[in-house]
Amino acid sequence: MAAFDTLAPTWVASEGLATGDEGAVLDHARQLDRFLADVERRAFRIAQIALRDVDDALDAVQEAMTKLAARYAARPAAEWRPLFHRILENTIHDVQRRRAIRRRVMAWAPPWRQHADDPPEEDPAELAADPSPHGVERAMRTQALERLEASLRALPARQRQAFLLRNFEGLDVAETAAAMACSEGSVKTHYSRAVHALRARLGEVW
Amino acid sequence: MKNPVSIDWEARCRELYEESVASLDVRTRARLTEARHAALEAAGVRAHAGARRTVPRWSWAVAGVAAALLIAVVLRIATPLGGSSAGTGGDVPRSEDAALVASTSPADDSVEMMREDADFYAWAAGVSAPADDRQAE
Incomplete structure (x- = not known):
């Protein structure tokens, strides 16, 4: 377990965390550390699905964690999850926008520099088939996941976000609405459209 | 549904x-x-891996004062006021020790030793002289 020696003044001065109540502040800090440890891997996968790049996904997760800790750490712990996902989605959107700008700039660059931003190609050695029954099963599941991820990337951003939060993250409608900064009715609409689009794309036998 | x-x-x-x-x-x-x-x-929250801090900061100051007091007590017991250090004779005052040390110089010590062991030095000179002669040859 991590321990905390210093806290930002905003933590101590925040509502409900009095200056003299150092124990409560430290508990709150540890609670935040545990929360981030709990969500970091799932957040990484969400960022990786959207960005298709390990380093960019790690950067996005770290940026989202930093913003949550710096701005919203003093908020009640129950609010952290939707806040974190809203920040993460905004961060992912920022990375995608920066990439789009770079791509536009690179269109003027010489041809050999135009693909510098493309995601790295997969290692052929890792794609080699494992002949064992367990390997075949694993390969099929990997393929199914890749098809799902590709289909998710093809969805409009709001539908993708609704599906990731509701299905993958298990957030309820109210939490998803808070994370997406929209009404609960909009969440239901986005999610329903996402499911229909994914099923149409992947097929019933997927 | x-x-x-x-x-x-x-x-x-x-x-x-x-x-x-x-x-x-x-x-x-x-x-x-x-x-x-x-x-x-x-974000301003420094995390350290390892055990959580359970010892309050003021306890280090108390521990420091206690250690200083302990050292003072030990020194006081080992060297009582007005006494001498062990092995020099408990009844000799410190001021006399200082006078004794000041009154004897290394040169005095050498002369005194020569006077007491004159026979030994004469014999030692006789033993080493033939060896020196052989080296000269």
């Missing part, structure tokens, strides 16, 4: 995602942990 096929389909999506999260490689996990620590550090 959702139909069973839809529920199965959604459950399969979630299951595949959970598998991919669980199978993240060690390097990525380590990098995520580093990223979390960096994020907390950047």
Whole structure:
């Protein structure tokens, strides 16, 4: 377990965390550390699905964690999850926008520099088939996941976000609405459209 | 209400995602942990791996004062006021020790030793002289 020696003044001065109540502040800090440890891997996968790049996904997760800790750490712990996902989605959107700008700039660059931003190609050695029954099963599941991820990337951003939060993250409608900064009715609409689009794309036998 | 096929389909999506999260490689996990620590550090919360701090800061000051007092007591017992250090004769005053040391110089010591062991030095000179002669030849 991590321990905390210093806290930002905003933590101590925040509502409900009095200056003299150092124990409560430290508990709150540890609670935040545990929360981030709990969500970091799932957040990484969400960022990786959207960005298709390990380093960019790690950067996005770290940026989202930093913003949550710096701005919203003093908020009640129950609010952290939707806040974190809203920040993460905004961060992912920022990375995608920066990439789009770079791509536009690179269109003027010489041809050999135009693909510098493309995601790295997969290692052929890792794609080699494992002949064992367990390997075949694993390969099929990997393929199914890749098809799902590709289909998710093809969805409009709001539908993708609704599906990731509701299905993958298990957030309820109210939490998803808070994370997406929209009404609960909009969440239901986005999610329903996402499911229909994914099923149409992947097929019933997927 | 959702139909069973839809529920199965959604459950399969979630299951595949959970598998991919669980199978993240060690390097990525380590990098995520580093990223979390960096994020907390950047946000003004310094995290240290290891045990939580349970000893209050003022206790270090109390421990320091206690250690200083203990050392003072030990020194006081080892060297009582007005006494002499062990091995020099308990009844000799310190001022006399100082006068004794001041009154004797290294040169005085040498003369005194020569006077007491004159025979020994004469014999030693006789033994070493033939050896010196042989070296000269």
